[in-house]
Amino acid sequence: MSLVLPGSIVLSKYDKYSPVDVPWEDLWHIFVIANDKGGAGKTSVTANLALMLLKKLQTGDPANGVPGDPDARVLVIDLNAQGNLTVHEFGASDELNDHGRGILLALKDGTPLKPVTVRAGLDLVPGGSELKEDVTPIYNRLMQSFTLNADLRLLQCLLPIAGDYDYIIIDTPPENPTLQRLAMGAGRWVISPAKTDRGSLDGVLEMKNQFETTREVNPLLTLLGVVLFATGRKAKLIHAKAEERLRTILGSAYYKFPTNIGHSEAVAQESRDIDSEPLVALFDRSERGDASLPETVRTVHDDYLKLTDQVIARSAALKKIIEES
Numbered sequence: 001m002s003l004v005l006p007g008s009i010v011l012s013k014y015d016k017y018s019p020v021d022v023p024w025e026d027l028w029h030i031f032v033i034a035n036d037k038g039g040a041g042k043t044s045v046t047a048n049l050a051l052m053l054l055k056k057l058q059t060g061d062p063a064n065g066v067p068g069d070p071d072a073r074v075l076v077i078d079l080n081a082q083g084n085l086t087v088h089e090f091g092a093s094d095e096l097n098d099h100g101r102g103i104l105l106a107l108k109d110g111t112p113l114k115p116v117t118v119r120a121g122l123d124l125v126p127g128g129s130e131l132k133e134d135v136t137p138i139y140n141r142l143m144q145s146f147t148l149n150a151d152l153r154l155l156q157c158l159l160p161i162a163g164d165y166d167y168i169i170i171d172t173p174p175e176n177p178t179l180q181r182l183a184m185g186a187g188r189w190v191i192s193p194a195k196t197d198r199g200s201l202d203g204v205l206e207m208k209n210q211f212e213t214t215r216e217v218n219p220l221l222t223l224l225g226v227v228l229f230a231t232g233r234k235a236k237l238i239h240a241k242a243e244e245r246l247r248t249i250l251g252s253a254y255y256k257f258p259t260n261i262g263h264s265e266a267v268a269q270e271s272r273d274i275d276s277e278p279l280v281a282l283f284d285r286s287e288r289g290d291a292s293l294p295e296t297v298r299t300v301h302d303d304y305l306k307l308t309d310q311v312i313a314r315s316a317a318l319k320k321i322i323e324e325s
């Protein structure tokens with residue numbers, strides 16, 4: 001790789017004496033899921049991708065002689081004050097859930113994130129109401145002393161544990177440029193889910209603006225692609241229009257994953273209703289081929305399976321191109 005990567009980062013007066021060295025070439029496993037608009041599918045894509053990636057690693061590919069890895073590990077970081085991912089998708093118990101306190105403290109002090117284990121191989125840094133405390137003052141303080149390097153604060157907190165995982169996925173909140181930039185500063189790939197409506201597509205534009213700024217300090221940050229979310233399977237004309245708008249927004253960085261995540265009222269209900277089971281339980285039932293599940297739940301499960309394969313293949317192909325350039 002001929003690209004000159006930033007060396008060590010200094011993000012506090014103490015770091016001056018032992019700056020943090022960033023192993024840029026070892027961070028190909030970190031994904032950021034971002035769209036500035038609410039309800040675009042960020043949390044759903046994060047949760048499903050994490051569960052599918054873990055499953056794939058644990059199962060391996062026996063047909064092609066690839067053994068499963070029982071020690072595979074995936075980490076998910078929930079940067080949302082709503083904590084939907086933590087509670088509704090992963091069903092984190094009260095004992096495990098610090099409601100985002102750990103993230104806030106780590107960002108304040110530049111200390112390592114402390115994940116909890118949700119199920120074998122799946123760790124979570126919980127989000128929640130503690131993140132309602134605005135992180136912008138923390139970020140602004142760092143910005144005053146260390147300018148754009150402030151975008152690397154979450155990376156600084158993640159680095160001590162990043163090597164423990166096969167994949168790390170960061171779920172970002174809407175309309176929160178500070179947390180979005182901190183997430184992008186810590187990631188290698190950005191996946192942007194979007195609905196086909198104008199607001200959601202404009203959210204991709206905002207995401208792109210954050211992306212371009214953060215790329216100044218994280219030059220390997222790469223837009224992996226956009227995935228259309230909760231959309232009708234037959235809405236070809238609407239899809240074509242959305243693609244046209246996305247091409248205009250993203251220019252040469254445009255890429256849309258071939259698989260869209262289909263619309264399913266049943267998925268929406270099952271995954272967020274107060275009394276319903278968390279997505280992890282629904283996921284397990286889909287995996288077992290539970291015939292009592294509504295058909296659309298199973299077809300959406302298949303959409304995520306295909307998307308996961310496409311994410312793995314595209315990130316591997318782009319990694320090769322980037323490394324050879």
Ligand SMILES: Nc1ncnc2c1ncn2[C@@H]1O[C@H](COP(=O)(O)OP(=O)(O)OP(=O)(O)O)[C@@H](O)[C@H]1O
Binds near residue numbers: 045080174267
């Ligand atoms: N396949 C689907 N079809 C229709 N609705 C869905 C589907 N999957 C999830 N939903 C619902 O869509 C809504 C938005 O999804 P999600 O929470 O993933 O978006 P988000 O971008 O994370 O939102 P926010 O910006 O508020 O965090 C949720 O209420 C969810 O239950």
Ligand SMILES: [Mg+2]
Binds near residue numbers: 042043044080084172
């Ligand atoms: Mg969300």
